[in-house]
Amino acid sequence: xxxxxxxxxxxxxxxxxxxxIETERLTKxxxxxxSGREVRAVDGISLQINPGVAFGLLGPNGSGKTxxxxxxxxxxxxxxxxxxxxxxxxxxxxxRLKTGxxxxxxxxxxxxxxxxxxxxxxxLSGMPAPERRKRAAELLEATGLANWADARxxxxxxxxxxxxGLAQALMHQPALLILDEPTDGVDPVGRREIRQILAAxxxxxxxxxxxxxxxxxxxxxxxxxxxxxxxxxxxxxxxAQLIAGSGYRVSAAxxxxxxxxxLRQTALGVTGQDGVVDFRFADREGANRAIDLLRQSGSxxxxxxxxxxxxxxxxVRAIQESARERRS
Amino acid sequence: MIAGTxxxxxxxxxxxxxxxxxxxxxxxxxxxxxxxxFLLALNIDIVEGAWAAVSIFGQxxxxxxxxxxxxxxxxxxxxxxxxxxxxxxxxxxxASAGLIPTVFEPGRIELLLSKPVSRSRILxxxxxxxxxxxxxxxxxxxxxxxTILGYKTRIWNFHFLLAAVLALFAFAVLLTVVLLVAVASGxxxxxxxxxxxxxxxxxxxxxxxxxxxxxxxxxxxxxxxxLYYLFPKIFDLGxxxxxxxxxRSLPSWTPLWxxxxxxxxxxxxxxxxxDRKDY
Numbered sequence: 217x218x219x220x221x222x223x224x225x226x227x228x229x230x231x232x233x234x235x236x237i238e239t240e241r242l243t244k245x246x247x248x249x250x251s252g253r254e255v256r257a258v259d260g261i262s263l264q265i266n267p268g269v270a271f272g273l274l275g276p277n278g279s280g281k282t283x284x285x286x287x288x289x290x291x292x293x294x295x296x297x298x299x300x301x302x303x304x305x306x307x308x309x310x311x312r313l314k315t316g317x318x319x320x321x322x323x324x325x326x327x328x329x330x331x332x333x334x335x336x337x338x339x340l341s342g343m344p345a346p347e348r349r350k351r352a353a354e355l356l357e358a359t360g361l362a363n364w365a366d367a368r369x370x371x372x373x374x375x376x377x378x379x380x381g382l383a384q385a386l387m388h389q390p391a392l393l394i395l396d397e398p399t400d401g402v403d404p405v406g407r408r409e410i411r412q413i414l415a416a417x418x419x420x421x422x423x424x425x426x427x428x429x430x431x432x433x434x435x436x437x438x439x440x441x442x443x444x445x446x447x448x449x450x451x452x453x454x455x456a457q458l459i460a461g462s463g464y465r466v467s468a469a470x471x472x473x474x475x476x477x478x479l480r481q482t483a484l485g486v487t488g489q490d491g492v493v494d495f496r497f498a499d500r501e502g503a504n505r506a507i508d509l510l511r512q513s514g515s516x517x518x519x520x521x522x523x524x525x526x527x528x529x530x531x532v533r534a535i536q537e538s539a540r541e542r543r544s
Numbered sequence: 545m546i547a548g549t550x551x552x553x554x555x556x557x558x559x560x561x562x563x564x565x566x567x568x569x570x571x572x573x574x575x576x577x578x579x580x581x582f583l584l585a586l587n588i589d590i591v592e593g594a595w596a597a598v599s600i601f602g603q604x605x606x607x608x609x610x611x612x613x614x615x616x617x618x619x620x621x622x623x624x625x626x627x628x629x630x631x632x633x634x635x636x637x638x639a640s641a642g643l644i645p646t647v648f649e650p651g652r653i654e655l656l657l658s659k660p661v662s663r664s665r666i667l668x669x670x671x672x673x674x675x676x677x678x679x680x681x682x683x684x685x686x687x688x689x690x691t692i693l694g695y696k697t698r699i700w701n702f703h704f705l706l707a708a709v710l711a712l713f714a715f716a717v718l719l720t721v722v723l724l725v726a727v728a729s730g731x732x733x734x735x736x737x738x739x740x741x742x743x744x745x746x747x748x749x750x751x752x753x754x755x756x757x758x759x760x761x762x763x764x765x766x767x768x769x770x771l772y773y774l775f776p777k778i779f780d781l782g783x784x785x786x787x788x789x790x791x792r793s794l795p796s797w798t799p800l801w802x803x804x805x806x807x808x809x810x811x812x813x814x815x816x817x818x819d820r821k822d823y
Contacts (some may be wrong), residue, residue, distance in 0.1 A: 246822075289621075289658040292822040317658040323651030326556070327564030339553030340659040342546035423599045449743075 234303030236286060236392050237265040237422035241307075242297035244283055244447075257283040259447035260297065266438070267302075267391065270414075270424045272438035272455070274431065276529055280447040281427050282320060285396055286427075289317055301392060315384035320396035320427070322377070326370035327420055329382050330361055333369055338387035348387070355383035358413065374401035382410060384464060393417065394425045401434060411437060434461070435527040443534045446542070451534035455527070463525045464503035466495045467518040468510045475513045479506050484533065498533070550661045551669050558643055567639045571681040574635075578624075579688035588696045589614070613697050621704045622789050624689055628682065628711040629782035636678045636715050637739045641722050643674045645732035653823045664815045671723055671811070706786035713800075715755020717776045717807035718742060718782050724814040727821070745771070746778040776803040 230478070254288070257280045267273045275281045286292040288299055290307050304311040324333055332507045334352040335345075356362045359379040359423040364372065369380065378401055385393060393414075414437065415423055428434055434441060435455065442452035465485070471479075471493045480486050483506070485496040497503040503520065510517060525533075562568045636744040647653060647670055656666055686708035694700040718739045748755070748773040756765040780799035787794055 286654065286823070289654070291654050291657045293820070309662050312658060312660040315658065315660075317655065319651060319654045319658070321651050322655060323649055324655075325561065325652065327561055332560070337559055337655070337659065339549050340656070340661050342549055342660065344549070369681055 221321070231521075233267050235264045236267045236302060237263060237271075237425065238300045238303075239263050239288075240298045240301050242284070242287055243286055243295045244280075244292060245295040246247075256447050256455065258294075261444070261447070261449055262297075263442060263449070263452070265423065265425065267423050268418070268421045270418050270438045271426065271439055272434035272441040273425065273427045273444065274429070274434060274451075274527075275442055275444040276535060277429070279444050281444060281448075282396060284444070285317075285394055285425075285427055289315070289370055296470060308391070313388070314391040316390035316393045318378075318381045318385045318395045320400065322375065322381055324369055326368060328369055329366045330356060330369055330372070331365045333380065334384055334387055336382045341388035343388055351387055351389075352383075356443065358385045360409065361514075374450065375403055375406045377405065378407060379410070382413065390422065392423045392425065394427070396427045397429070398426070399428070399430065407433075431527045431531055438457055441527070443531055445535050445538040448538070449539035451530065458530050459525050459527055462531065463523045464497045465502060465519075465521045465523050466497065466506050466510070467492055467504055467520075468495070469470050469493075469516045469518055471510065471515045472513050475515065479509065482506070484529070496523075546660075547665065550665055551672070553668065554661075554669020555673040555676055558670055559677055562640070562674075562677040562795060565642070567643075568677055568681070571639065571678075571685065575681055575685035575688065576776075578685060579692065582620075582689055582692045590618070616700060617693055617699045617701060618789055620692070620693060620784055621701055621707070624686070624711060625704070625707040625711070625785045625789060626782065627684050628707065629714065629778065629785065632682070632711060633715055633718065633743060633778065634740070636682075637718055637743070638723065639651045640678055640719070641726075641736040641739065642673045642732045643677070644670050644723055645726040645735060646721075649823070650823070657823065659780070662701060663819045666813055667723065667727070667818050671719065674719060675712070675716055678715055682708050682712055682715075698799070701789065702789040703732065703791065706788050710781050710785045710788075713779045714776070714778045714803070717803045718778070720807040720810035720814065724810045724817070727814045727818045737810075742776055743778055745775055746780075749775055750777065750779040750783075773802060774806070776806045778803070 227349055240262050241260045242259050242262070243256065244504070246255045246256075246257055248322070259280070261280075261284060268293065271279050273284065274356075283292060287294055288301065288306055289312065299306045301311045301503065302314055312465075328336060331352050335348050338348045338351065339345075352365075353362075356365045359382060361376060361380060361383070364376065372380065378398065382395070382398060385395070395414075398414075399410055402410060410532065413434075418424060424437075426434060426438060438455055440453065441455050443450045469492050476486065476493060479495050482502055483495045484498055485494075487494045495503075497506060497508055507517060507520065559568070560682070647656065647666070658661065686704065690704050721739045721742055722735040724734060725738040729735070749768065752768045752772040756768045759765045759768065777799035781803060784794055784799060
């Protein structure tokens with residue numbers, strides 16, 4: 217698990233370009249105004265995400281994901297540590313010229329029409345008016361909102377708002393796109409459309425930072441992930457390597473209760489159906505020890521399978537490991 | 545260039561929000577009614593030079609005699625200036641105070657701060673946008689009444705325009721109170737109450753020379769004087785406007801510069817707090 221504790225991700229090396237996102241021991245501590253109680257929402261996170269990478273940030277609710285994103289965008293100031301976007305301090309407003317952001321639980325001003333909203337946020341990014349008009353029309357078309365362009369956004373559905381939010385983030389053609397739960401409230405067809413837009417952006421070399429609790433979505437889309445728990449990186453690396461980590465499933469019948477309880481302590485998971493118990497182990501050694509024990513106890517081995525982990529397995533394991541280490 | 549585009553967008557956004565909230569239209573409607581009153585209901589017939597017969601809704605004024613036109617114009621303009629410095633400011637704060645705190649709503653502020661625009665520009669954009677909304681309405685009323693009265697009486701009192709500038713200045717000072725309290729607390733209601741506090745305190749503190757001797761303790765008397773010099777002098781600014789309308793010289797410029805200094809200090813404090821705040 218030492219590897220899991222590494223706080224630094226070195227993604228694919230792309231030329232000598234500075235990392236799209238680089239943080240060093242980034243920490244944010246909140247202090248209650250009256251209680252004086254201190255909470256470390258982000259606790260010394262160091263990450264490096266290279267340009268062109270699709271990166272997924274995962275973690276349970278309240279693990280510090282959104283605070284981390286806010287630190288990158290200077291919405292929240294760090295207590296200590298550093299955050300850089302494309303090699304420049306993230307506190308400099310100019311660095312955000314390259315960044316597009318879709319916040320979670322956004323509240324877009326409802327007095328705008330879709331077109332006006334895109335125009336407003338693009339103007340804040342310094343885009344000239346003729347360019348804004350052209351780009352807004354393109355993006356409204358691409359997000360399927362062209363027919364609603366001149367309707368007040370107060371009349372938009374949740375899914376439409378989400379797509380408009382994505383269009384807003386893309387108006388100034390950012391090199392880094394930070395998305396906080398981008399498919400929240402979007403129907404399956406809309407999700408697919410968003411994924412297609414993001415895939416096209418990735419092909420254009422846009423770095424995508426996805427903050428999502430939907431593991432399947434991250435698994436479908438991201439090259440690299442970091443799992444954070446209580447403000448710390450519990451696990452990080454290339455997704456393909458993380459889910460390729462060997463997992464073994466041993467199925468046996470007639471397992472005595474005491475043996476089952478003993479194996480439960482070392483297994484990742486234990487399930488049973490129709491008298492057959494499935495034991496899941498992280499490595500070969502664990503599976504072999506279980507087989508020996510099952511044979512000694514007179515149980516019948518039904519099958520032994522080598523399985524690839526899902527991101528969910530990796531996620532649960534990382535969070536449990538992190539909690540165990542904290543306790544010890 | 546980018547700064548100009550950003551500032552224009554922020555000001556435009558504030559005006560658009562005020563239009564959507566019907567604030568702008570409400571003010572415009574009230575001003576239009578007043579202008580229409582002077583245009584249609586007030587009839588002034590110049591009889592012999594400086595004297596005129598005045599009728600309202602076709603009814604001659606009390607006594608039915610002639611009135612001094614110059615005095616009439618000054619009284620009417622003085623009345624409107626007094627309205628601007630009392631009910632006008634009260635309504636302007638009430639109507640516009642919400643325009644600044646809405647920016648800090650969760651879900652909205654994060655997106656604004658994620659744009660390549662400095663925090664001070666975001667806040668100044670909202671501040672200037674609010675001044676534009678209120679300023680447009682004030683000048684619409686003032687220019688409308690001034691033009692109608694000038695046309696009907698042939699007396700063009702340019703000092704009245706100065707009164708409108710002073711009223712807008714007083715509003716700008718009170719708006720810095722709204723801005724600071726809204727940034728610090730995020731509450732529009734609290735921000736409005738704070739601005740009203742200074743508006744209400746102003747006529748009381750303006751009488752400090754008469755009131756302070758009534759206090760028994762020296763420190764109470766000193767405190768009242770200090771508060772007078774520290775707080776914005778909205779009442780005194782109104783008085784300056786009145787004196788200007790009457791064509792009299794101003795005894796002191798202190799209300800102007802000290803209120804300006806108060807506003808500048810609060811604006812700077814608001815920007816400082818906003819720059820350091822986490823959202």
